[in-house]
Amino acid sequence: AGLDEADEAVRGTCEDASVCKRFAVSVGYWKDPYIQYFVRQAKERKAPEINRGYYARVHGVSYLIKAFLKKTDCNCQIVNLGAGMDTLFWRLKDENLLPRKYFEVDFPMIVARKIHNIKSKPPLSKPIMESHSGDSLLIDSHSLDSSRYSIVGADLRFSSDLEEKLKKHNLDIHLPTLLVAECVLVYMTPQQSANLLKWAASTFPVAMFINYEQVNMTDRFGQIMIENLQRRQCNLAGVEICRSLDSQRERLLLNGWETARAIDMMKVYSFLPQADVKRSCKHNILIYLLEGTREPRSHSNCLLLETRSQK
Ligand code: SAM
Numbered sequence: 001a002g003l004d005e006a007d008e009a010v011r012g013t014c015e016d017a018s019v020c021k022r023f024a025v026s027v028g029y030w031k032d033p034y035i036q037y038f039v040r041q042a043k044e045r046k047a048p049e050i051n052r053g054y055y056a057r058v059h060g061v062s063y064l065i066k067a068f069l070k071k072t073d074c075n076c077q078i079v080n081l082g083a084g085m086d087t088l089f090w091r092l093k094d095e096n097l098l099p100r101k102y103f104e105v106d107f108p109m110i111v112a113r114k115i116h117n118i119k120s121k122p123p124l125s126k127p128i129m130e131s132h133s134g135d136s137l138l139i140d141s142h143s144l145d146s147s148r149y150s151i152v153g154a155d156l157r158f159s160s161d162l163e164e165k166l167k168k169h170n171l172d173i174h175l176p177t178l179l180v181a182e183c184v185l186v187y188m189t190p191q192q193s194a195n196l197l198k199w200a201a202s203t204f205p206v207a208m209f210i211n212y213e214q215v216n217m218t219d220r221f222g223q224i225m226i227e228n229l230q231r232r233q234c235n236l237a238g239v240e241i242c243r244s245l246d247s248q249r250e251r252l253l254l255n256g257w258e259t260a261r262a263i264d265m266m267k268v269y270s271f272l273p274q275a276d277v278k279r280s281c282k283h284n285i286l287i288y289l290l291e292g293t294r295e296p297r298s299h300s301n302c303l304l305l306e307t308r309s310q311k
Contacts, residue, residue, distance in 0.1 A: 010187045014084035024051040037121045038085035060268040064210050068178045069097050076176040079103045082184030089149050093127050108142050108153030145169045157192045159199035177204040182212045194255050201256030
C-alpha cells in the first residue's frame with residue numbers, strides 16, 4: 001500500500017476501537033454516556049472476550065490516569081496521543097476531575113470528524129462551554145481550543161510540528177504532564193515511536209507516559225490481530241517491538257525515560273472490581289451459549305505500561 005493508503009488504514013482503526021467500545025457500553029460493561037455521539041452502534045454482537053478485553057483496557061487506563069490526577073491534585077495537563085473518538089474529557093468533567101488542560105492529538109482528518117460531532121451535538125459541546133472561561137474559544141474545522149480542552153490535528157511522526165501546534169494551544173511544558181497512547185504506537189515504525197518517546201522525555205521535566213498496546217503477537221489472538229492489520233493494509237513494522245514486556249520497558253529506557261514498569265492484562269483483569277468481573281462473567285456465560293464460543297481467549301497479549309521521567 002502507498003503511504004496515504006497505509007495512513008488511511010491506520011485511521012480506520014479509530015472507528016474499530018470506538019465501535020467496540022460503544023457495543024461493550026451498550027451491553028453494560030461500563031458507563032459512557034458520550035460514546036454514542038461519536039460512532040454508530042455495531043451491526044453485529046461482539047464476542048464476549050472482545051468486550052471483556054475492552055473493559056479491562058478502559059478500566060486499566062483510566063485507573064492510572066485518575067491516580068495521576070489525584071497525585072497532582074489536578075494541577076497537571078494530559079496529552080492524549082492518537083485519541084481518536086475518546087470520551088475521557090467528558091467523563092472526567094462529570095467526576096470533577098479535569099486537569100488544568102486536556103489535549104488530544106490525532107490526524108487532521110479524524111480531528112475534523114470529532115469536531116463536527118462536537119459542534120452538532122449539545123451534550124458534547126455544552127460541557128466544553130461550561131468549563132471555558134474568557135472569550136477566546138477557538139473552533140474551526142481542524143482544531144478546537146478552549147480553556148480546559150483542546151484538540152490538535154497533527155501527525156505524531158513529526159514531533160516539532162506537534163510541539164508547535166500544542167504550544168499554540170498553551171501547552172505548558174513545566175506542568176506535570178501525563179502522556180497517554182492507547183493502541184497507537186504499534187502503528188508506527190520502531191524508529192518513529194522511539195522518536196516520539198524521546199521527544200516526550202526531553203520536552204517535559206516532570207512527566208509520565210501510559211502506553212497500552214499488544215505484546216507477544218505470536219499466540220492465536222496476536223495472529224488474529226495481525227491478520228486484521230494486514231487486511232487493512234496497515235504498516236506492520238511496529239509489531240516488531242511488541243515482543244515482550246521486557247522489550248517494551250527497554251524501548252522506554254533507551255529513549256530517555258528513567259523508570260518503566262509493564263504489566264500484562266491478565267494481572268489488570270485480576271485487579272478489576274470483583275463485583276464487575278462476576279457480573280461480566282455471568283453475562284458472558286449467557287453470551288457464550290448464544291454465540292457458541294467455548295473458551296475465553298487469553299488477554300495476556302496486551303499490556304499496560306507506566307513510566308516516569310523526573311529530572
Ligand atoms: N486511543 C483511541 C482509543 O483507544 O480508543 C484510538 C485508538 S485507534 C486504534 C489508533 C488512533 O491513533 C487512531 O485514531 C489513529 O488515527 C491514531 N494515529 C495513529 N498513527 C497516528 C499518527 N502518526 N498521527 C496521528 N494520529 C495517529
